Amino acid sequence: MAQARRQREPGLNYPRPDPGADVEADPDAPTRPVPHVTPEPTRTATVRLFGTNDFFRLWLAQVVSALGDWIGFLAILAIADRIGGAGAIGVVMTARILPGFFLAPVAGVLLDRWDRKRVMVGCDVGRGLVLLSLPFVDSIPQLVVISFLLEVMTVMWSPAKEAETPNMVPPSHLATANSLSMVAAYGSIPLAAALFAGLAKFADILSRNESLAFLNESSLAVYFDVLTYLVSAVLISTLRFGGRQRSATATATTSRRMDFTGTFTEFKEGWHFIAGNRMVTAVMVGLGTGLIGGGMLVPLGPLFTDQVLGGGAAGFGLVIFALGMGVALGVVAVSVLSSRLDKPRTFTGAVVLAGVSLLAGASMSTLLPAVVLVALLGVGAGCAYVLGYTILQEGVSDDLRGRTFTALYTVVRLCLLISFAVGPFLAGALGRLARRFIGEEVTLGGLTISIPGVRLTLWLAAVIIIVAGVVAGRVLRETRGGEVPLP
DSSP states (O other): OHHHHHHOOTTBOOOOOOTTSSSOOOTTSOOOOOOOOOOGGGOOHHHHHHSSHHHHHHHHHHHHHHHHHHHHHHHHHHHHHHHHHHHHHHHHHHHHHHHHHHTHHHHHHHHTTSOHHHHHHHHHHHHHHHHHTGGGOOSHHHHHHHHHHHHHHHHHHHHHHHHHGGGTSOGGGHHHHHHHHHHHHHTHHHHHHHHHHHHHHHHHHHTTSGGGTTOOTTHHHHHHHHHHHHHHHHHHHTOOOOSOOOOHHHHHHHHHTOSHHHHHHHHHHHHHHHHHOHHHHHHHHHHHHHHHHHHHHHHHHHHHHHHTSOOHHHHHHHHHHHHHHHHHHHHHHHHHHGGGOOHHHHHHHHHHHHHHHHHHHHHOOSHHHHHHHHHHHHHHHHHHHHHHHHHHHHHBOHHHHHHHHHHHHHHHHHHHHHHHHHHHHHHHHHHHHHHHHTOSEEEETTEEEEOOHHHHHHHHHHHHHHHHHHHHHHHHHHTGGGOOOOO
16 A cells, blocks of 8 residues: 555546445545536436536536627737738737737646636627727737737636546536537637627628717627627626535645745656656647647648649638538537547547548548548547547646646647648748659659648658657556656
8 A cells, every 4th residue: 555655646637436335435535526416316408418518508608708708809810810911810819819828827827726617708708898889999919918818818718628527527427518619618719709700791781870880890899709708707606616626724734825936846746757758748649749749730721722732712611611520520529429538548438540541631632532541530639639638637635727728728739820820931941852862752662742841741740640649648658557757
């Protein structure tokens, strides 16, 4: 028992021994808050799907909040374009990205210290109040400040939701809960776009009346956006959050440490855990590299479909559609089969599947097989995304979950930025090198293959994903059973 205790790593969740078993109880093992599960005889269809009524209401709040996020995003883009054109849009997007890198680590410490329910309600109300000023913005600096403030509150809201989800649903339902959360976050994009277009058109009609001339193409959408955040705040205020119950001693200790030194100490503890824990590192590397490969399809997809597949703009639309459908299929598959899946093994298999599919898809020279392989890439990415979040939620204790998910939030942003920004430059550099040293095509066994820079870049991304998946699989196999070797 003493040896098993030495192998326990701080910050991880371990299963409690069966009370009836003849084993020594370990008082040092962290406990997982018991979710608010409806008793079996009264379980409704909603509870069977969402796990608990509380998570259902949290999911509704996420749908409404995500709708507000996307409508606000589109409104800000429209205003930036009206004020300064494409250059202004680039500046505003930078203001949306930067807070995630510099403020997320501090946000993680605060989320592990504060009441998450109050944080989420406060962020929703704060985002609504900030957006009220958006229709009156007439300069890029003002728009940058608004974008920055919105992103700061989003950096707090999203990891708080991810950290609290394991306290609301049974462990067996976590994969389904994460699938539903992904649907709420990204499935709301088409609805938000349709609403924004409809509200812009309606505002244009109303503005023809002199008394409503202050309305422009985005102002009505902004006011609707404010309403979505307020509705989300009301929904969250009705929930029972089970993960932030602390003893009087712990509360007093926290109060004494509400200074810079205490914050810095907790920051170091959190990042030491994240960097030193092999399970957490493996999941983050797997998710991050998968996002780099999948994300590169966005900036490189038009070039690849035009130069290599000969599909043009229509071909690119088909590729993106296949990617989205594949992701949806992967998410649904995980939800349906979650109780029968070996999560670590399936996670690493999904990452490797994404890499192999990208490698094969980038090797195609015709549209149809490339589309099929991109759909498989989406299946792997969707499965890996849901299972990666589930593994972290199950394995990390509540005291460190806020810092863990803000770190993951940073990794996701960084990898997407790499794929969007570095991909085109890397494609150009590799294309020049290929033309200089080996020409524009190679012949292998009578088969001639063109090697433009875009294909080489996608091949490189695929190889990185496959290697990361294999390494993550090895690490997760070594860390099974709750006994995680220290690095």
